[in-house]
Structures are given as C-alpha cells and as structure tokens.
Amino acid sequence: MMSNLVPPHGGKLLPLLASGSQWENGIKEAEALLKVRLNSREVSDLIMLAMGAFSPLQGFMGKEDYQSVVAEMRLKSGLLWPIPITLSVSKEEAGKIKEGQRIALLNLDSDEIMASMLVQEKYTYDKRVEILKVFGTDDEQHPGVKKIYEQGEVYLGGPVKVFSEGGYPERFPEFARPAETRAIFTDKGWTTIAAFQTRNPLHRSHEYLTKIALEVCDGLLIHPIVGKLKAGDIPAEVRMECYKVLLDNYYPQDRVILKVYPMEMRYGGPREAILHAIIRQNFGCSHLIVGRDHAGVGSYYGPFDAQKIFDELSPGDLHIQPLKLDSTFWCQKCGSMASPKTCPHGDEDHLLISGTKLREMLTKGERPPEQFSRKEVMDILVKYYQGKIGSSR
C-alpha cells in the first residue's frame, strides 16, 4: 500500500534489533566480552535505538557528533539533533576499554546482556558545557541536570547491535516500534496524525488538546513515555489504566491509537520538544502537540520556549510540525473548555486546580468536578493515591 506518511528523520528507519542467527551469534559473542552496566536513561536510549525511534542514529554518539549536537543541535552531517545520546562510564572502567574493542551492555538491574557495541571512540567531555547548553541551567535540582552530574566521566561512542528491548514489549501490550505505527497509519489511510506526548494521566485539559488535534487531523496517537520518571510522577501502569478508560469512554475508537515508548524524560524543555518531534516523525506522525511548558519541569523554561524553538529551525529540518497550543481549562462563562487563545474571561471563571491540591483531594478520596477530570479517571487515581493499586516499580 502506498504510504503518504512523513519520511523518517534522515530519510530511512534504521532499527538495530538483531534477530534470528544474528541474534544467537551476537549474544554468544557478547557473553565473552567485557561488560558495561547501563544506567536507566541509557537502557531506554538503547531500546529507542533498537526500535528505530532514534533513526538515523546507529549507536551512542562519537565525539564529533556529540560536540556538534551540544553546540549546534546538529549531527556533524548537519542533520537536526537536539540532545546527545551517550553512553558514560567511569574513568576506571574506561581504563579497561580500548578503542576498537567490542563490549557487552548490561541492563540496569540484571545480568541480561542487552547489546554489544563496537567502541570506536572513548572521550572525556565537559559536563558543565553539556548541561548548560542542553538544559539552559546548571541547577542540580533539575532532574535532567542531576543525572548528567551523577553519570561517568567518559563517553563511549560507537554502533550497537541490540538483543533485548528490556522487557518493555512484555510489560506493555501497547509497546510499538516506528515501523509498526507506520503500518497502522498506512492501513487506516491516515496522512495527518497528531502525536500527544504525555507523562501524566489525562485530565480534561489534556483531553481538550488532543481533541483539537483530532478535529484537524486524520488520527491521533496518544503516546505516553514509559521510561523511568522522576519521583512523584505517576507509574506507567496506573497511567495506562487511566488512558484506557478515557479512550474507551470519550474517544471514537477508530481514530485514536494508544501506544507507548520506552524513553526516559530528561525534562529538557525546548531541546527535548525537538527530540520528541524527531521521534514522532520516525513513528510516522505529521504533527506533535506542543502545549504550554512542554517537557519542562519547575520554572526553568518560559511557558512557550518549547514552541518558539521550532521557529528557529531551517525549512526541511523536520517533516513533522508542532501543533502549538496553550494551557487550557474549563471556563464557566464559556460553558466549555477553552484557552487564553479562545476565552476572554478571567481566572475567576476558570476551573483551576493545582497538582498539589489535586493530589490532596484524591488522597482523601475526594474528586474534583467532572469539568476538571473524568470520573472514570478519578476513580483510578483515588485508588492509586490511597495505595490500593500501582506499587511502584
């Protein structure tokens, strides 16, 4: 079937997951290799590489790509790439590895060999330069910054062969690779697909964003991130329950796809928004919903920085487009969901509940008005906050 989807970033999907005899021989070879343990972000990135979600990357970045990405948001080829995809080791570990050597990569908390890697380069880097350029702050309270400070002092760059998707396909029936979402979209005859990135349960405000997108696109991909989140975020399994009950009750079944991807949030605001866009382009989406403070945390970024950064790109940098939306709320005077773009009324007419207040209510078993969040979703979150479901993993 002819596909009218946007092309993958760089032109071609390049999944790196081995199969068949390549897998068997690869694993066998890897058992004998020096082993390096990945941190949780690196595990997620490795699986993203395996899926082809980071196409056209073939592995962890070498020095030239790394430096160019940090400084210019581009690979040395000139292709747009906003955030380094790196593998760090301690100086001590690095001392045991030679350039040209093959190594095996171990999962975070098991002895599972996830991949083998040809170490083409071994290089030191300036953490502060990376942190300031990528995150725009060097505050260690920033969860993305903190992880860089905590990681090893030396980067290893080189191509990977991946043997495992780290249990994600088993843990999430909604796990899907870019080639698979592309096949679904093509099969449905969709051309314009909006992706909704989320790390939270969907309340009415989020639902409204997705429904604006659905009104103007052929289809919608609800695409939660299910890699490790920061403390206080709601576990993926609980969120999945929330997404499903919402989709079952409030969305046309034939126009919405729910799939997950295993990346870990960096909370990198504008630069992460671009990464989110590149990933969704690989998944076949024509639009990425970019709301207020997309991929932000705390008050490190201006509310629309993650929208404005797209205006600085050159034509052709991306084939996916940002669908720039504002913060949204129920307005009593409008009698509808609205945003500052559509509603002239003041805060006194808007139903606004802070995250802290909401958690308090739910913990006590109280539910906010249905104009704030669907009853079905609230039922699940009350159970979670009362400790009845969702032991963290």
Place this chain on the structure above:
Amino acid sequence: MMSNLVPPHGGKLLPLLASGSQWENGIKEAEALLKVRLNSREVSDLIMLAMGAFSPLQGFMGKEDYQSVVAEMRLKSGLLWPIPITLSVSKEEAGKIKEGQRIALLNLDSDEIMASMLVQEKYTYDKRVEILKVFGTDDEQHPGVKKIYEQGEVYLGGPVKVFSEGGYPERFPEFARPAETRAIFTDKGWTTIAAFQTRNPLHRSHEYLTKIALEVCDGLLIHPIVGKLKAGDIPAEVRMECYKVLLDNYYPQDRVILKVYPMEMRYGGPREAILHAIIRQNFGCSHLIVGRDHAGVGSYYGPFDAQKIFDELSPGDLHIQPLKLDSTFWCQKCGSMASPKTCPHGDEDHLLISGTKLREMLTKGERPPEQFSRKEVMDILVKYYQGKIGSSR
C-alpha cells in the same frame, strides 16, 4: 513592516476602484456611454473586482477564460479559478453593443453609474453546460442555477474601471478591502489567520469551529457574506448584531477581526468553496474553515464534497489551506462541543435542533438551551423572528 502573509492569488492585489481625477474623468465619460443595468450578483461581483478581492481578475471574463473556467476550473493562463465571473445582457441589448465599445454599468435598482467597461468580447454561451459543470445539477430549484437560467443570453467580457462600491462601505462599518485586512494582520504580527465564511448567525456549533481555528492559528477573521442571499436567510444587519454580541462576550478581543464582504452566494458547494478560499487568500488569510456542506444548499452536494475538491488541486494552486472540519454539536456525555471526529456517543446524547424547529421556537419567543446557542444571540433572533427588528432590504 515585513509581512509574512500568504501572497494574493496570482501574486498581486489588483483593486480596480478609481479615485481622484481618474474617478472624476471616468464618471464624466461614463455618463455619455450606453448603459447596461447589472443584476444583483453582477453588482456584488463588480464590487469584489473593485476591492481586489477577485485579484488577479481585471474585469468580467472573456470567452477563453470563461470556457476554461467552466471546463477546467482554470483561467486560460492556468491559474486556478472555479466559477465564471460574468456580465450577461439580453440578445436585444447585445445587438446595440459592438466589440471595442465602452459602456457604463448601472446599479441594480438606481441610476447610479457604478463602472465603465471596455467590451472586448461579446459572446453567446451554453447555459446548461455552465450550470452542469459549475453546480453539478441543472435543477432550477437550486438558487444558483435559477439565476443563470434567468440571466441574459450573451456575455460581455472586458476590463472595468469602478466608481462605486454600491453603498456597502456606508452600510457596513465592517466593510474592508483585502489591502486593509492585510494591513491589520501585518500590524498584529499574525502569520496564520483562519477565515470563517458565514451567511448565518453563529450558534455554538459555529463558535466551536472558529474556536478550533483560534486554538491553532494566530488570529481569526469572521467574514460574513453580505451580498444578496436567498429567501429565508437572515438579513445581514440582523446577523451583524448577532456576530457583535457574540464577539463582545465570548471571544478575546485582540485575536478576532469581524469584517464583511459584498459577494452574493451562488450556493455552488465545492466550486464555491474554492472561490471562497481564493478570496480569503486575497484578504491575507492562511486558512479557510471548510465545514460540512460548505456553501451548499439542499442536498445537491455530498457533505464533504467541498473538502474533497481541495485534494484534487495541484501544489501551488493555492497558498491558503482548507481547515477541514466536521459538523459539530453539544454532546451531553462528553460535556462539551464535539464532532463525529472526537465523540463516540450517539445522536441520543447530542443536542440537535433543525433550522425549521429553531425558527418555530424563536418565533414563539422560546429559546433553545444555552449549549445550542448563546442567550445574547437568541435574544436578537427572537426579536427578529417576532418582526421587531430587521425589515428586509
């Protein structure tokens, strides 16, 4: 100030309204010329030409353009143009006019000289061919078809110099020419502007369409057509009251412009949707909201024919894009406005009131629920249907 607006159709705005000494001399010359009286559609088209809203047309179409537009939806130059812009006279009148002669054009119902015209061509045409091609039906009940059957047998083609905008600027303070809306948009720094074509008061369903557009664009042009409508349609002055009270109460003042244009509806469905798009491109809009059965009447067109026709165009035919939306309604289960694209619930949950039923209610002084239409709008329409305002003109 640099403008980032879409270019006018064909590249350049070409208003044809004379001013200063050109106007004085032109009028003087015209008084001595043979006079031809325009019908109401021709008056409207002449003013559209004068404003530059029909750019790049320089007058009423000659035979080659006419035939090419009817058959191919293109001017002989290849430029997209879906509906003939023509001046008809009876055979008797035509007998008095020679090619190369200048004539004066009189307003519908007065002796006002609106324009002079150099008759470059005088040609007969096949009404049935035009009607079938343009309207897709030859049913005389179709109001657009009927007017073609009623008009003269001979077309006059040639450039016009226009001396009058037929009282529209005086009658409507919201009358605006393309150069003026472009200046407003540029001044506001808008790049993406959605136009909403309307010939009706705005109920919640229309409001929702415009608010979807407002969520995704920089600004909104509410752009009612105020030329002659078919019997039963609500007079422009009454509609203007409805638009104003709605905008005053339910839209952010700085993101919406209300302007009118003097064309007459042809009720031509798909082809008229393209004409509406070309006009809005001339006015500087990047998007035209194309809803269900846009510019249709009765059941002559499929509900999405006016959207599908845009898919048949070639890249570059238009710089404006259709914003294709569905029919919308209040859904009780969703607790919001919705469409078949966003709502999975059945008609039993949807607040649907037919035009006939609404007229009955309003005539009796009854108001539909606020989820169907704003109270402020209903107040005006009750007065109108009870004969208290809006004597027709």
